Amino acid sequence: MKILGIESSCDETAASVVVDGRTVLSNEISTQIPIHTLYGGVVPEIASRKHVERITQVVDLALKKAETTAEELDAVAVTYGPGLVGPLLVGVSFAKAFAYAKNKPLIGINHISGHISANYIEAPELEPPFLCLVVSGGHTHLVRVTGYGEYEVLGRTVDDAAGEAFDKVARAIGLGYPGGPKIEKAARNGDPDSIEFPRAKVADHPYDFSFSGLKSAVLNYLNHEKMAGHEIIRDNVAASFQKAVVGALTDHVSMALEEFGEKRFALAGGVASNGALRESVRQECERHGVSFYCPAPILCTDNGAMIGAAGYYEYQKGVRSGLDLNAEPSLAL
Numbered sequence: 001m002k003i004l005g006i007e008s009s010c011d012e013t014a015a016s017v018v019v020d021g022r023t024v025l026s027n028e029i030s031t032q033i034p035i036h037t038l039y040g041g042v043v044p045e046i047a048s049r050k051h052v053e054r055i056t057q058v059v060d061l062a063l064k065k066a067e068t069t070a071e072e073l074d075a076v077a078v079t080y081g082p083g084l085v086g087p088l089l090v091g092v093s094f095a096k097a098f099a100y101a102k103n104k105p106l107i108g109i110n111h112i113s114g115h116i117s118a119n120y121i122e123a124p125e126l127e128p129p130f131l132c133l134v135v136s137g138g139h140t141h142l143v144r145v146t147g148y149g150e151y152e153v154l155g156r157t158v159d160d161a162a163g164e165a166f167d168k169v170a171r172a173i174g175l176g177y178p179g180g181p182k183i184e185k186a187a188r189n190g191d192p193d194s195i196e197f198p199r200a201k202v203a204d205h206p207y208d209f210s211f212s213g214l215k216s217a218v219l220n221y222l223n224h225e226k227m228a229g230h231e232i233i234r235d236n237v238a239a240s241f242q243k244a245v246v247g248a249l250t251d252h253v254s255m256a257l258e259e260f261g262e263k264r265f266a267l268a269g270g271v272a273s274n275g276a277l278r279e280s281v282r283q284e285c286e287r288h289g290v291s292f293y294c295p296a297p298i299l300c301t302d303n304g305a306m307i308g309a310a311g312y313y314e315y316q317k318g319v320r321s322g323l324d325l326n327a328e329p330s331l332a333l
């Protein structure tokens with residue numbers, strides 16, 4: 001079963017051909033990061049325009065590299081939410097036109113479900129049920145994957161997403177966009193124990209996350225040090241901040257492993273490329289005797305392969321979208 005997966009919810013125009021939800025024949029990603037870096041973050045209008053310029057080429061290239069043709073595809077899967085409305089509309093409109101023109105079934109995919117499904121690609125033995133922590137620029141969810149495409153959300157962020165916190169702190173210390181990889185790099189040269197930043201807990205909702213307090217603590221620290229005339233050691237701020245985020249995320253993972261007793265745990269989303277987070281969660285899983293899964297960094301970031309993988313399992317369940325499929329910027333998991 002060959003599925004074309006299309007993703008355009010934020011600043012990556014991506015397309016991929018995936019066989020049976022697990023084997024990736026091609027994975028084309030055209031990133032807009034260099035453009036948005038000029039503005040310190042994603043500018044939605046520019047992102048939409050760039051998706052329009054690139055989507056046809058990206059899909060053509062994905063088909064060519066997969067050595068397949070549109071006619072040989074079994075279905076077209078596309079992200080229809082959550083994300084930025086303009087960028088989502090480009091992918092959805094393209095996929096609808098393509099599916100109509102080539103007479104192929106269309107399947108709308110939830111972007112977060114896509115991130116989780118990226119785990120199926122390199123781990124043929126991974127099957128639900130398992131626990132998953134999804135950490136990206138827009139989302140922080142701890143979920144139980146009860147079946148393919150079926151989720152029970154245990155907790156989510158009540159304010160900033162983990163990736164958003166990385167991006168905001170990076171901006172505050174002058175590292176620029178996107179913050180995650182830059183903070184990780186700076187943190188390698190810093191002392192994670194040099195500054196004590198808080199690991200927030202959400203009262204009465206132990207599985208929820210909160211990162212805005214941590215972000216404010218970093219901003220307060222920076223202001224305080226500047227006022228006192230002290231030199232700010234950027235690498236130390238990056239390392240201490242990263243330690244606090246990784247610590248908070250790992251605490252939640254540990255709690256879920258103890259309570260739910262699942263034998264498998266997976267990471268997903270852009271922040272899952274972070275080496276310190278991967279290592280910390282891997283160790284926590286090892287301590288609990290739980291198998292740990294995490295996609296390669298290229299499958300953690302936004303990509304079409306994860307949409308093709310999720311699309312396969314939706315297809316198997318008989319899910320089909322009509323040509324009235326619309327972008328849903330606030331789609332829930």
Ligand code: KG4
Pocket residue numbers: 010135136137138139162163164166167178179180181184269270271272273274275300301302
């Ligand atoms: O999943 P993704 O590509 O897009 C969304 O769906 O949001 O995630 C992007 C986010 C950004 O906030 C970026 O700073 C963060 O993932 N990120 C990282 C790393 N690489 C990307 N955060 C921490 N460490 C990294 N190495």
Ligand code: ZN
Pocket residue numbers: 111115136137269270301302
């Ligand atoms: Zn994403």
